Amino acid sequence: MTLTVLMNAGPWLSVPPPGYGGIENVVATLVPELRRLGVRVVLASVESSTLPVDEKIAVFPDGQFSALQRPYNQVCGVSQAHLAGVVRALHRRDDIDLVHDHVEAVGLATMAAMGPDAPPALHTLHWDLAKHPELYGTLDGGDRVRVNGVSASQLARAPRALREHSVGHVHLSTPLAVDADRRPTTPKGDHLVILGRINPGKGQDLGARLAHEVGFPLVLAGPVGPYHRPEDLAAAGDEARQNPDVRFFHEHVAPYVDGDRVRWVGTVAGRERDDLVASARASLFPLRWEEPGGTAVVESLSLGTPVVATARGCLPELIEHGRTGLLTADERELGDLVLAAGLLEPDECRREAATRFTPARMAERYVELYDRVRHGATVP
Template identity: 25%
Template structure:
């Protein structure tokens, strides 16, 4: 290591780190891993997060604010549960919590001569970066780059602000932004031990949303005459009532939301993880987690899927639509029937080579050192 850096980091003011058990928030897993990994590498990492957060870093700075999740529904924010508060208004309230920690981080960084900042909520933070041009800042992009987001990045761009994409596919909508690297998300392989043998069922694990495609996974499993376990955040509403609940039974079972530290058991027991995604997935952390356990992944060819899954080696990458322009459930069924062709050892090896936590931390360290040297 060439230089010991003083780094400020933040991700959200909504939740403590780690988040409550009922919350699935993959970017927080990554943010925590990077922060703790760089601390172990000898850097001074100051993480700005709500009271109650627990990380193995140099210092956690919380100010005077509790996490939004912790006071929601109480007197302080009774308005959040009001019938007149829509998603736009609610989003504005969420932004206030992020902005508090971002402003606190900049204030602390200036006072204590931080070398670099690493921020995850870019939509909230990028105007701050433009206003404080002397401090280099890196943003990790966790979401798709929609046209409006690309335009905002361009408007508030400045020479001290750099973007890290988590896949090459993520860059396609806006290839000319100020990217400094593509760094694939990494996972702690100790938390996802290899399982040489599986049980006789398939798995869907993730948020139960149309974009994740649990309803398609159900239909594919039924047509393939396979058993399917569905694990994910409990949900209600028309989607659950019409697309998922009617099919639950002996062969299609819903097992509820699984705590993150227990997901490896479900990955390791499955013949395959089904990911019939209906959006341009920026990375897909569950793909890597499943493969680390030896479980092949079947996913539609959307977003980063071809980068994360090696077709016919660690799973199957399926064309999302058939010749009629319909969702290609039959392609998924064909892949399910071929799943025994995949060697579970190959899945594990692939993740060890490309998606380890250690590799991710080293790549962030390399980029941070490069940027800091550039701004001296």
Template identity: 30%
Template sequence: MHIAMLAPIAWRTPPRHYGPWENVASLLTEGLVSRGHDVTLFATADSQTRGRLHAVCPRGYEEDHALIPKVWECLHISELFEDTEAYDIIHNHFDFLPLTYTGLTTTPVLSTIHGFSSPGILPVYKKYNGNVFYVSISDADRSAALDYIKTIHHGVDIRQFDFQPAPDDDLLFFGRIHPDKGTREALEIARARGKRLILAGIIQDQDYFDRYIAPHIDNDKVAYVGSVGPRSRSRLLGKAFALLHPIRFDEPFGLSVIESMACGTPVIAFNRGSMPELIENGKNGFLVDNVEAAIEALAGIKEVDRTACRSHVEQHFTVERMVDDYISTYEVILRERSA
């Protein structure tokens, strides 16, 4: 099977630190290649893959602000869709824009919807509903206006996450510094329990950071370590007493939740979006409704078996399971198109 994998170009694939969509595209590409499939990865020129790399954009536009995003997005997407006959299937990880090219090809297109940034993008998905095969990354992130071929939860490469049976006493916030992710709420939770909080992630809302987060950073009770790469990620997640995930939006998936549990670290998350699909309440973390409940749940973290957290990921959220699910979905699509 020859697959064209269309990754975003905001960051390198795989990303050096932040870039969840690029991360998933990379994990899937490498997993497919390891199974003997012929994969051409459309990504930035500095990307790394054991498949074939096809690139026109030199590097991620979030890493080089001299690059105009829309210019390079158009060049990147058209590079694939002007030569689709070589592929059995096109797998889009690039959100809605590539859908507008799909009328130009007879090659089937599968689009993984990594979340809806706004209800305002739905008209594009609705226009191509029935022509493009949609995969949701959680049942919670489905739109009633669309048809889906399958829900496929993300998987992680378990080898990248070292299990830590004996954590430190620190709490960890790992994600975008943004109101949606609840950074401010994480500070409240840690302060109420008198625990040190480590913040890791890109600053996506500078005003929010300056007003609500920066005044509390003292490198004693609150430390900000920036956006970290794979080596630091495993250590930070593994040594945390718990991961705080007090989201204020309906999270489509939440890779950091799975990555944390892969290291043995339980998660306290606000019960929104996909969280009930990832966390078994009381077994590998706690689902709570507000800051007060999160503060209370911290008292029960010591009772959570860290090996159970790791086992949950090994059973349900490995990259091998994700690759299996996508291969079976490709096969269904190809059978349907050839019928």
């Protein structure tokens, strides 16, 4: 029997996303592999999504990402409209075996709005929820709704209501783990790279200070708040500092950015991003938060670049200390680890990614979880 899954990617960005886009990237990576395994996928997203699927449900023509800058009630309005569209579609049909939802809390509200006729649902947690139990409260939808994490550590830290409804975790994956053609051939250089949103949790300030101490160049790639290019941030007025990530950048990172030892290049994408990471001595993750899933970590391994990081969140699950990276509980040791990272083998990193972080592996795991959800199981 064919399994039909309604995949809710939400109203914010098209799938695949044009550049940065966490959830949309996960959906774009997962869906083709699910369809290869014979799953029918109905995608709830925006009309401009181009991902090949069996059917599409859309309320908005284009991604509503810019609405996230508006007041909170307007953001909720967009979520509600998307939700209403999904519920309308679900009410009209009885062929959906399962909803796989990626939209924090909204998807669960879908189930509640549907009442007892709702199909069972799996909700993938994408965030570190230890500090945000209010996002879920009691799980509306009760026993028909299950959740999965993107790492064991994320689940272990999640509020109890979520853990009680968990069917396990599935690590994030990347097409780079298998796609040999996209693997860059750039030779290794001596620079370090931090790939990620500029944010205190990601620790770019620690990395920048470290680069000056150990004497290796560091490239910071990623957006500062809504600003993707240095010239756009430079042109933004002082009110831009109301954004906490912009303030963090100006106060704690920019003093180290000298354009030579430390550079901020804005958001990089595609081949440019892959080459930057593949040619690095190491990817740095001087984390201050408990990284829930770490897409950039598995991308780095896929590109043959070892990871030097504080041992927080999912890092110890993804990195084998001494083989694919070097981890420490003490951020003062990061400098020594950067020096030692040159001894690690790029091929070991690629091999690890090709074994553990492929899209096919992720899809197989999700098919297992769909089965568990449909039979009402939880992880003991």
